[in-house]
Amino acid sequence: MSVDVYQLTIHYLEQDAEGQPRAHQREALISTNAQVCHLLEQLHLAYNGKPAKGYARFSDEKETTMQASVQSWLAQETDFLKLANLATDELIKQLVQHQLTESGYLLIAHYRYLATDYLLFALLGSKEHFSVTPELELASARHLDIARMQLAARIDLTEYQANPQHPHAISFIRGRAGRKVADFFLDFLGCEAGSDAKENSQQVLSSVEEYLTAGEFEPVEKHQVRQQVYQYCEEQSKQGQDVVLKELSEALDPSDQDGFMRYCAEQQLTVAEQFPVDVKSLKPLVKFSGAGAGVSLSFEQKHLGERVLYNPEQDTLTIRGIPPNLKDQLQRFLRGE
Template sequence: MAIKHLRTAFSSQYQPGQPARLQSGEALQEPGGDYEGLHKQMKRLFNSKPGKKYGRFSEDIGESPFSSWLKDYLEDKQGFTSFTDRLFNQWQELLTNCQEEFVGQLMVVHEALADSDVVYLMILESDGALRFDGNQALDTTDVLSTSRLNLAMRVELDDWLGDNAAENYLTLVHARGTGEPGELFIRLCGFTNQIDVEKETLTFLDAVEAFAKSSEPEKAGEVRTRAYEFCKEQHALGEPVAIEALSGYLDEDEPGRFKEFASKSAEMPESGVLHPDHRKVKKLVRIAGSGGGMSVSFSSDLVNQAIYYDRDKDALTITRLPKALREQLERYLENRED
């Protein structure tokens, strides 16, 4: 990983209706050191964030000119400083009209990877911390939060401007509870959603489940497990699921078998890429449910081995109880008898 350019700007809006405050830092080229460490941690948060959205730039450049400014910078029509000056000024204008309070650091990073370049826009938040001042009096100070990331976007530059341009090259983190500032961030980025993650999750689950059922009974569980593992690994990398790569992972001897099966049994996108929600994909390997004061979760491999379901009686029989659960039950019953 190598940062080509990085710049931050502190922005705040404490009194809606009044001009927002913005203070920008210097544009840094190949800053290295602590900046690389900070960016690595924020990328880790970005990749692990559930519920990401995928899309492309809005065609309304007048409303969201970020894409045109970014393109000018990449084509050397303006420098990184001029590019980020424009971006920061627009962010200040958007916050000035915001009716909710806001405070945060807007960080722009142009990163060079081994095989491509990416650009990140991130809103960094702060945590309060205690310290002793010069007079040994207890005081509070703000420090950057390295455990929260609620607003961020990544631009895959090659997928956007490369010879084989992709339909969707933006990945957005837009957490719940970000309110109006979150909507303004999306407007700043010019993001428009083109991916129905819920639909693609169902497509993924249906294709894997059908493929598992078509496999030999003793291998069905392995198919589900490997599909979940692959999806989980891609999520950790912040990458979608490529059907061709998944097909090779599921069957190394016949790497094209799942891809061919899925194309016939499910409605696969032309891109050959799916963006399933890894939290829901967990249904492939775990069965869970809660309600009425009860919460149950277990590996799907245990069905008809250690866990048996009687449809007629709507009853679940569990054998080979976990040791900790058995001990809790024994203590509880002993106390009740006493």
């Protein structure tokens, strides 16, 4: 993986005695070295791996504080530290307005991965780690908690500069709070909702199934196609890249690489030519799963009719070859252990 870090600063946000957020800001940028590049590499992977992201674009009706700040910085009218300070002030303002009690280390970075430039805003918490010294004494230190990153947004600068109105040039992690966090980021960045990754992914799911049915594929072929589609989309998501309809069509049916594209056009199916993907929405391509009344089940589609038998008339599932860990639990329970 190749991550080039151009500029980075870190501010610290905390709650004051009145419970209001305030920032301790650096007066200079952090020098770039191998350690900094490794940190941004981990942040990039962690951000790409977050399943629930929203997408947006700057409003074309009015120029907001953040939009003006980013454009001024890109035009080299202001430096990166001033952009970071303005962003921090705007972040605090929106935290107050949205009544979000967040604290931690605010990382603002300009970096490049492969051929794409990004501007990242990430608020990270910290956690304590313990170690043992050579003298067998306990020592502790605080570390950035990258894995639990929940408040972060990123601008694809390469996409934005090529097309300021691109519907997913801006992305953000929705987090567990869902709509509240989405509204916060839309106000913080001064942008409007763009592409809906979940909606686009669900459209792909239904379109692929229609294509398989119309093409009269054999059951084994259907399974292979679903696997290929899912693997392609999953890999794009891990890389932080959009799904491209032409590439998806090639992955779906190598023997007729434009077949899926033609089918979508002929049937007037609304599959976008390029879009961010929500991998979770595509799980039904490869797995059956469900939960209710204290029972949770999940199994790969390829096992239906073989290891897993479904009887719709009796509303039953018969499982052949119970997973070893589940079998062990059942046997121990029956033995009274």
